[in-house]
Amino acid sequence: MPRSDTIRRPPSLGIDSAIRAMTAKREALQSPRATISADAIRRHNRKTEDIRTPYSRDADRIIHTRAYTRYIDKTQVFYLVENDHITHRVIHVQLVSKIARTIGRCLRLNEDLIEAIALGHDIGHTPYGHFGETCLSELCERHCIGKFCHNVQSVRFLDQIEDCDLTMQVLDGILCHNGEADDVKIVPTPCGSWAEFDKKVQDATEGRSPGSPMTLEGCVVKFADTIAYIGRDLQDAREVGLIADDTKIPDICREVLGENNREIINTLIFDLLQNSDTEEEGCISYSRPVEEALISLRSFSRRNIYDNPALCSEREKVRAMYATLFSACLDDLVQERQNARISTDFIQSGYVSRTYLGSATPAELVRDFIAGMTDRYFARRFEECVIPRRIEGRF
Numbered sequence: 001m002p003r004s005d006t007i008r009r010p011p012s013l014g015i016d017s018a019i020r021a022m023t024a025k026r027e028a029l030q031s032p033r034a035t036i037s038a039d040a041i042r043r044h045n046r047k048t049e050d051i052r053t054p055y056s057r058d059a060d061r062i063i064h065t066r067a068y069t070r071y072i073d074k075t076q077v078f079y080l081v082e083n084d085h086i087t088h089r090v091i092h093v094q095l096v097s098k099i100a101r102t103i104g105r106c107l108r109l110n111e112d113l114i115e116a117i118a119l120g121h122d123i124g125h126t127p128y129g130h131f132g133e134t135c136l137s138e139l140c141e142r143h144c145i146g147k148f149c150h151n152v153q154s155v156r157f158l159d160q161i162e163d164c165d166l167t168m169q170v171l172d173g174i175l176c177h178n179g180e181a182d183d184v185k186i187v188p189t190p191c192g193s194w195a196e197f198d199k200k201v202q203d204a205t206e207g208r209s210p211g212s213p214m215t216l217e218g219c220v221v222k223f224a225d226t227i228a229y230i231g232r233d234l235q236d237a238r239e240v241g242l243i244a245d246d247t248k249i250p251d252i253c254r255e256v257l258g259e260n261n262r263e264i265i266n267t268l269i270f271d272l273l274q275n276s277d278t279e280e281e282g283c284i285s286y287s288r289p290v291e292e293a294l295i296s297l298r299s300f301s302r303r304n305i306y307d308n309p310a311l312c313s314e315r316e317k318v319r320a321m322y323a324t325l326f327s328a329c330l331d332d333l334v335q336e337r338q339n340a341r342i343s344t345d346f347i348q349s350g351y352v353s354r355t356y357l358g359s360a361t362p363a364e365l366v367r368d369f370i371a372g373m374t375d376r377y378f379a380r381r382f383e384e385c386v387i388p389r390r391i392e393g394r395f
């Protein structure tokens with residue numbers, strides 16, 4: 001047995017080579033259309049690879065970002081609702097990762113790549129969910145910096161602001177994960193260079209679809225995203241009393257998908273496994289009946305959950321909060337207030353890339369500062385803007 005004071009050294013080149021050989025052997029058992037480690041493309045390659053696969057290393061890098069840490073206090077759908085048992089963003093991300101890896105394992109795809117995409121896919125979400133995204137996008141367009149899209153912002157946080165040097169395959173999967181298009185079948189669209197990828201990002205910023213992911217693993221995460229939230233949102237809506245427990249979902253949904261979250265997840269996963277082809281054609285697909293039932297359930301959720309007047313009643317206040325905070329932060333930058341929160345908590349924080357800081361405009365800095373806020377931090381910063389500060393001392 002080694003002594004307790006023995007210095008632990010990195011593995012020798014021999015051990016490293018053996019591990020790489022084992023990885024290659026394991027990946028040889030994957031589907032012929034699965035993404036392998038040798039396919040990984042990094043923008044900079046500033047660090048040599050280690051015993052982890054490139055995509056496993058990407059997952060670790062994402063977990064260690066500040067942006068990932070802030071998942072813990074970002075709401076999924078039910079912002080401003082006091083209930084400890086509803087889904088927050090961090091739970092949703094874990095569910096997407098678990099569901100996607102289960103699907104990927106059955107289809108013999110690269111689980112490391114799937115995990116990395118899933119963990120990073122929602123990092124760009126704003127305070128107060130999708131409505132917060134709408135508010136911030138309105139402000140961004142008003143200040144001529146383009147639309148705000150959370151998938152683009154996820155890439156921006158990981159590729160520019162925290163400069164994680166992730167592989168193109170992971171960033172592409174994150175960029176292309178979202179969208180409520182009624183896709184029955186998704187076939188990957190190759191992306192051969194960083195110039196092509198950057199063009200996809202720009203397209204998305206201008207409101208155009210970035211298209212399909214470049215890998216089957218990215219396609220799996222895109223489907224898993226919906227699988228993770230569609231039944232869970234129904235469960236949460238019942239939990240908080242937004243819809244009654246005895247409220248019936250459409251007949252086609254109950255007959256094809258099931259009535260609760262467990263049944264819906266089970267049905268969607270099994271249908272995806274039965275209809276996807278990762279051997280020859282290379283596609284991830286639902287059957288037509290399941291997709292039609294899923295479209296119906298989305299419509300039901302839109303009417304009864306997402307656009308429910310009880311959930312939307314405070315929206316104008318949230319919109320006003322965004323406008324006030326954006327204006328205040330922008331003024332802090334123009335006036336060069338070094339003790340302002342955008343300076344101390346963002347620009348001077350030490351985790352933000354100097355390259356990014358050197359190229360971002362004031363409006364872009366404000367956009368990225370606000371987009372990264374948790375719900376609670378956002379509310380505190382708004383209060384600082386509008387509530388007079390108590391001054392301690394004698395005059």
